[in-house]
Every structure is written in structure tokens, then in C-alpha cells.
Amino acid sequence: MPKNVVIATVVIVVLVLAGWYFIGSKKYSTPQAPAKVSQTPAPVAASPTSSATDGAIVTEDKNAVQISSSGFSPKSIAIKVGETVTWMNNDNTNHTVYSAGHPTHLTYPPLNLGTIKPGRQVSLEFPKAGTYQYHDHLNPSLTGSVTVK
């Protein structure tokens, strides 16, 4: 019987020590968690500032199509998959952007952007590669294309 009591005591002591060890390791790991959390915002805050600014400016500058009385400029624009094209109406009358296939506009329906009033702009993202023809439905001889690679 005393032997069993000794064994039981040893087991209890081991369990208690093991419990302290786990509690202790939790306490030690807890201070590391905030350290990781505080590290994360720094790179996250840094990368959107640089990449978002770069992306916005570059995208709007190089993927802009100006619309005037003489048509689309540039008439053909090449972009990468996932980029956005912005059409800007710099004329003093309405212009439109519609997918090829005048007057049905069925070639690429997402490109049926409709009327762009003077001084306004409309943007469209191109998620798939291909060449997309479009025209001004009000002036069907004014055509353009977007090549997505």
C-alpha cells in the first residue's frame, strides 16, 4: 500500500509539473503573438501604399482611350490580362462604346458600355486574353480594338 501511495504521488507530481510546463510555454508564447501581429501591419501598410499608388497611376495612364470627334485614340490598345481600359469622352457630344457586330453588338457583350457623356469616362476590366473590336454606335465608322495578352 505505501508503495502505491508513493507511485501515485510521483504520478501526480509529474502531472502537475507537466501542467506547469504547458502553462509556462503558453505564457511564453503569448508575448510572441503580439510581436508577430505588430510586425504584420508594417509590411501590409507599406506594400499597398507603394503598389496601389503605382498600379492606379500606371493603369490609368497607359490604358486610357480618348474619344474625340475624329474617333478613338489610340485606336488599338494592348493590355495585359486583368487590366482595365478607361474610355474618356473629350468631345462636346455623346459618344458610345459597343462591342463589334454593329448593330447587334453580340461579339463581346461586356464591352457594351453604352453612352459616355462629354467629360465623362467609363472603365472595363478584361479578364481574358483576346482581341476585342468595338465601335461608337452613334458613329459606326469610329472603331477601335483592345488586345489582351
Ligand SMILES: [Cu+2]
Ligand atoms: Cu453599333
